[in-house]
Amino acid sequence: MSALRWLTAPASLLAETFLPPGCLACHAPLGPREKPSNDSPESLLCRDCRMLLRPLGQERCCPHCGAHPFRSVPGRTPPGKCVDCASLPEAFVEARSAFPYQSPAGGIVRNLKYRRSPFLAEWLVRLSVPHVRDWLYKAADGAVIAFVPMTGGRQVSRGYNQAEEIALALGGLLGRPVLGGTTLVRVAHRGPQARHGTRRERRAALKGVFVVRQPEKVRGKKILLVDDVMTTGATAAFAAAALQTAGAEEIYIYTPVRARLGAGSLGGRTGADNAVLS
Numbered sequence: 001m002s003a004l005r006w007l008t009a010p011a012s013l014l015a016e017t018f019l020p021p022g023c024l025a026c027h028a029p030l031g032p033r034e035k036p037s038n039d040s041p042e043s044l045l046c047r048d049c050r051m052l053l054r055p056l057g058q059e060r061c062c063p064h065c066g067a068h069p070f071r072s073v074p075g076r077t078p079p080g081k082c083v084d085c086a087s088l089p090e091a092f093v094e095a096r097s098a099f100p101y102q103s104p105a106g107g108i109v110r111n112l113k114y115r116r117s118p119f120l121a122e123w124l125v126r127l128s129v130p131h132v133r134d135w136l137y138k139a140a141d142g143a144v145i146a147f148v149p150m151t152g153g154r155q156v157s158r159g160y161n162q163a164e165e166i167a168l169a170l171g172g173l174l175g176r177p178v179l180g181g182t183t184l185v186r187v188a189h190r191g192p193q194a195r196h197g198t199r200r201e202r203r204a205a206l207k208g209v210f211v212v213r214q215p216e217k218v219r220g221k222k223i224l225l226v227d228d229v230m231t232t233g234a235t236a237a238f239a240a241a242a243l244q245t246a247g248a249e250e251i252y253i254y255t256p257v258r259a260r261l262g263a264g265s266l267g268g269r270t271g272a273d274n275a276v277l278s
């Protein structure tokens with residue numbers, strides 16, 4: 001495959017033709033007994049990473065936003081919502097993730113995002129889907145898959161949007177169409193308040209960041225919105241709110257990994273936010 005072809009090929013094609021030489025998460029060489037196979041994404045993890053791979057216990061997650069662990073405050077949080085999603089826009093039905101944002105799944109996301117490795121999206125999807133299969137099939141049934149966009153400038157400098165790569169891989173696996181990148185767009189970066197401010201300041205900084213340019217493509221539709229990582233859920237929730245304003249009927253959110261929120265998130269920012277917001 002030529003360099004140009006490699007850079008422009010869809011993730012699914014690359015995953016079929018390119019078995020990485022080392023562990024997907026930590027790059028350690030695979031042992032002589034480890035036989036990488038297209039049919040088994042776990043076979044592309046080294047022994048240590050395979051042993052560390054633990055899915056989120058869905059029964060311990062917030063039934064609405066998927067935050068783990070589920071933390072509610074009697075009298076302060078509505079039934080079925082946690083302290084993290086109670087103040088998000090009422091724009092999505094449910095959100096779920098497969099793995100916590102820690103090794104090895106977190107390592108794969110970081111490699112996907114920062115090491116110019118878009119082909120990892122396919123492996124991340126294959127690795128994660130079995131752990132949320134029932135929920136994903138419900139959320140994707142009759143849905144169009146959308147993804148959280150980046151600003152044009154950031155996408156040009158990275159070369160791709162990792163959320164789009166995940167959406168394309170998921171769409172291929174579930175047989176669902178993926179909304180083009182010109183429909184839901186990001187018109188601005190979050191300001192510094194979105195990264196460093198209080199919970200209220202972060203959410204205010206996200207208002208107006210996402211717009212839908214072609215509302216006819218989402219009006220009346222069920223949407224499965226995809227991103228790489230969820231932390232407080234604010235970014236995905238505001239992207240969902242833009243889809244809802246444009247007339248989308250029902251919106252679900254899926255991210256392969258989810259950051260665990262620290263105890264300090266009750267009132268302000270979290271360490272996880274600082275680690276994963278970009």
Ligand SMILES: [Zn+2]
Pocket residue numbers: 023024025026027028045046047048049050104
């Ligand atoms: Zn490894």
Ligand SMILES: [Zn+2]
Pocket residue numbers: 062063064065066067081082083084085086
């Ligand atoms: Zn929640």
